[in-house]
Amino acid sequence: MTAIVSIKNLHKHFGSFEALAGIDLNIKKGEVVCIVGPSGSGKSTLIRCINQLEAFDDSSKVKISGVDVRQDETARAEVGMVFQSFNLFPHITIRQNIVLAPMRVQQLSEQKANAIADELMRRVGIESQADKFPRQLSGGQQQRVAIARALAMGPQVMLFDEPTSALDPEMVGEVLDVMRDLAVSGVTMMVVTHEMGFARQVADRVIFMDAGKIVEAGAPDKIFDNPEHQRTRDFVNAVLQY
Amino acid sequence: MYSSALKLRDTAAYILALLLLSGFASAAEINVGANVGNVPWEFQDAEGDYVGFEIDLVKEVAAKLDASVEIVNIPFSGLFSAVQSGRIDIAISSITVTDRRLESVAFVQPYYDSAQSLTVDSQSDIASLDGMRDKVVAVDTGSTGDIWTTANTSRYDFAEIRRFEGIVPAMLDVQSGRVDGYISDIPGLEYFIRDKPYFTVVQRIETGERYSMILARGNPLADQVNDVISELKRSGFVAQLHRKWFGSEPLPDSSTVSVIDRPLSTSVGGTDAGFVQTFLNWEVLLNSYPLLLSGLSVTLMLGAISIAFGLILGLFVALVRMYGMRSASIAAKVYIDIFRSIPILVLLIVVYYAPPFAGIELSAFTAAAVALSLVSGAYTAEIFRAGIEAVPSGQFEACRALGLSYRHTMTDVILPQGIRVVIPPLTNNCINVIKDTALASVVAMPDLLKQANQAQALEANPTPLIVAAVMYIALLWPLVIMVSRLEKRFRQEFSQ
Numbered sequence: 001m002t003a004i005v006s007i008k009n010l011h012k013h014f015g016s017f018e019a020l021a022g023i024d025l026n027i028k029k030g031e032v033v034c035i036v037g038p039s040g041s042g043k044s045t046l047i048r049c050i051n052q053l054e055a056f057d058d059s060s061k062v063k064i065s066g067v068d069v070r071q072d073e074t075a076r077a078e079v080g081m082v083f084q085s086f087n088l089f090p091h092i093t094i095r096q097n098i099v100l101a102p103m104r105v106q107q108l109s110e111q112k113a114n115a116i117a118d119e120l121m122r123r124v125g126i127e128s129q130a131d132k133f134p135r136q137l138s139g140g141q142q143q144r145v146a147i148a149r150a151l152a153m154g155p156q157v158m159l160f161d162e163p164t165s166a167l168d169p170e171m172v173g174e175v176l177d178v179m180r181d182l183a184v185s186g187v188t189m190m191v192v193t194h195e196m197g198f199a200r201q202v203a204d205r206v207i208f209m210d211a212g213k214i215v216e217a218g219a220p221d222k223i224f225d226n227p228e229h230q231r232t233r234d235f236v237n238a239v240l241q242y
Numbered sequence: 243m244y245s246s247a248l249k250l251r252d253t254a255a256y257i258l259a260l261l262l263l264s265g266f267a268s269a270a271e272i273n274v275g276a277n278v279g280n281v282p283w284e285f286q287d288a289e290g291d292y293v294g295f296e297i298d299l300v301k302e303v304a305a306k307l308d309a310s311v312e313i314v315n316i317p318f319s320g321l322f323s324a325v326q327s328g329r330i331d332i333a334i335s336s337i338t339v340t341d342r343r344l345e346s347v348a349f350v351q352p353y354y355d356s357a358q359s360l361t362v363d364s365q366s367d368i369a370s371l372d373g374m375r376d377k378v379v380a381v382d383t384g385s386t387g388d389i390w391t392t393a394n395t396s397r398y399d400f401a402e403i404r405r406f407e408g409i410v411p412a413m414l415d416v417q418s419g420r421v422d423g424y425i426s427d428i429p430g431l432e433y434f435i436r437d438k439p440y441f442t443v444v445q446r447i448e449t450g451e452r453y454s455m456i457l458a459r460g461n462p463l464a465d466q467v468n469d470v471i472s473e474l475k476r477s478g479f480v481a482q483l484h485r486k487w488f489g490s491e492p493l494p495d496s497s498t499v500s501v502i503d504r505p506l507s508t509s510v511g512g513t514d515a516g517f518v519q520t521f522l523n524w525e526v527l528l529n530s531y532p533l534l535l536s537g538l539s540v541t542l543m544l545g546a547i548s549i550a551f552g553l554i555l556g557l558f559v560a561l562v563r564m565y566g567m568r569s570a571s572i573a574a575k576v577y578i579d580i581f582r583s584i585p586i587l588v589l590l591i592v593v594y595y596a597p598p599f600a601g602i603e604l605s606a607f608t609a610a611a612v613a614l615s616l617v618s619g620a621y622t623a624e625i626f627r628a629g630i631e632a633v634p635s636g637q638f639e640a641c642r643a644l645g646l647s648y649r650h651t652m653t654d655v656i657l658p659q660g661i662r663v664v665i666p667p668l669t670n671n672c673i674n675v676i677k678d679t680a681l682a683s684v685v686a687m688p689d690l691l692k693q694a695n696q697a698q699a700l701e702a703n704p705t706p707l708i709v710a711a712v713m714y715i716a717l718l719w720p721l722v723i724m725v726s727r728l729e730k731r732f733r734q735e736f737s738q
Contacts, residue, residue, distance in 0.1 A: 051643055073645075076645055077644075080643070081639075081640075081643035083639065087639060091655075091658050091662070101646060104646055104650045105644065105647075149644070
């Protein structure tokens with residue numbers, strides 16, 4: 001099986017602070033990887049490097065389906081991204097949010113783009129909101145729109161940057177349900193999350209990061225129930241206590 | 243109490259007058275309005291005291307009436323409305339008696355026979371009015387010089403008439419060469435240039451005009467003042483003033499020595515001007531309407547050009563400030579800060595009067611447009627910067643993550659949001675620019691305010707100013723309403 005995402009020796013500095021201190025990671029097609037760890041451990045920075053929202057050190061390499069993201073700008077369009085704060089375009093409707101990139105970047109006809117949008121809106125359960133503006137939707141609905149918008153480009157991998165952290169508790173479930181459905185249907189996913197229950201249920205692999213490094217990676221059962229490293233144990237104990 | 247305003251039957255004017263009079267310290271005080279700087283009639287000496295022929299005269303008149311004098315400095319074109327509204331009791335400023343003025347205000351008997359004059363730069367080869375063909379003439383707004391020049395424009399083929407608020411700014415423009423000659427009252431000019439050999443009075447223009455003081459119609463003080471002036475002529479006091487200020491004897495049969503009747507209005511109707519008659523005079527409105535419309539078009543043109551250049555300049559400066567090299571960015575910030583702190587009136591005067599000394603000729607319109615654009619550009623730059631910065635960085639990131647090009651990111655996502663944020667403050671800025679065009683009247687620009695001033699001086703009635711105010715409001719009110727609506731709408735749209 002070839003790697004969809006291939007990361008080699010990834011270093012990232014913010015000034016003198018080393019946010020990522022040498023990450024090596026391969027994600028296979030259809031794999032669901034959850035990245036957990038304390039705040040400031042570099043989780044978000046890692047996935048932001050994958051689609052070039054952050055620049056990284058020259059010695060590092062990030063490839064999508066074998067294409068270096070720094071050499072080919074189009075590689076970025078193969079990566080879908082869902083943000084913590086949704087980042088929907090507030091001045092256009094839900095449908096326009098979803099069809100904008102397919103029409104502008106992939107040059108799809110309006111008809112084709114609309115067909116894709118209809119299918120995706122059904123899939124995430126917001127088909128009745130098509131002609132509303134983002135501000136008229138709840139947070140959970142907005143995040144589902146954001147997922148549909150990213151999926152509309154037909155990406156090879158979907159990145160989620162703490163997708164439920166900005167939501168009211170009662171809306172977390174509806175977003176996680178959509179993500180679980182995506183995982184089941186074979187979408188390749190990297191999810192930075194604090195939802196340990198979701199990670200245990202859905203992830204093929206859980207990665208624990210601390211201080212810019214991958215401390216430990218493995219099946220959810222291993223990480224949560226039988227971690228090797230003391231730091232992983234401390235983190236798991238702390239988050240599972242309540 | 244000497245104010246005629248008390249006699250006005252109209253309630254509104256009565257209340258207005260009460261409010262104004264409530265501040266007066268003593269009943270035996272006469273408020274005298276004067277266009278200070280009008281040599282040798284009323285001006286300030288080295289100690290800053292008000293002196294001059296008419297100051298001496300009005301003080302002597304007041305003394306005979308056991309009253310004190312309070313001098314208020316008011317531009318010539320504002321003197322008529324000031325007496326009509328009761329702000330002042332008497333106006334002096336070498337005011338010529340004319341039939342039209344007699345319809346609006348009361349005169350006492352004249353005390354000086356005058357004429358107009360043409361003054362030019364001594365270096366110029368203009369020797370008489372005939373030399374002014376296709377030349378630019380300066381006059382004082384609404385003065386008898388203005389009236390005479392306007393009436394004789396086709397006879398002498400003047401190229402243009404520029405209107406100033408007094409002798410000093412007009413003579414500055416004669417000196418800088420922006421205007422070729424200045425037509426104004428001869429006594430003032432001869433006094434003004436007596437120590438300035440670089441100006442020459444080349445022609446006396448006989449108009450048969452006579453100077454006197456004005457009061458509101460129906461003010462009983464007018465008859466008292468008139469009687470005192472008769473007495474002062476008989477006693478030789480007025481003739482003595484002539485010797486003091488002009489260094490010569492008055493002509494034997496002149497109004498300076500002969501007691502004559504008070505000039506009275508030839509038109510029928512009461513002697514007492516009502517509120518509506520004074521402030522909303524239909525006839526005056528019809529007479530001044532063409533002048534006001536031409537002023538409105540200049541105001542609109544100046545406003546539109548300044549707004550357009552301000553927008554372009556502002557966008558450029560904002561981009562340099564945000565994305566330019568460090569030194570360019572600092573320069574942009576310095577520009578923004580300086581032009582936001584300088585009063586527009588000061589900038590206008592600097593831009594108008596300074597370049598001629600460096601050999602650069604700017605027309606009044608260009609100078610005003612440059613000053614207004616510079617200031618508008620500084621404000622606009624800050625508005626654009628705020629607009630672009632108001633779009634959250636998450637919007638840029640979402641565009642990048644979707645693979646949108648820079649062009650599509652700007653046109654489809656950032657600018658539509660940024661423009662909503664900047665439209666209300668930009669519209670506000672447009673309102674300010676249009677209002678600020680009124681300041682351009684100080685550099686002899688025939689804008690709406692200037693034309694209204696001229697019209698009110700010509701008609702000796704403040705109605706044109708009221709009409710101008712209504713025009714400004716009609717022009718700007720819709721914009722003000724639009725700003726509130728847009729602000730409300732965009733606020734709703736962005737509350738997610």
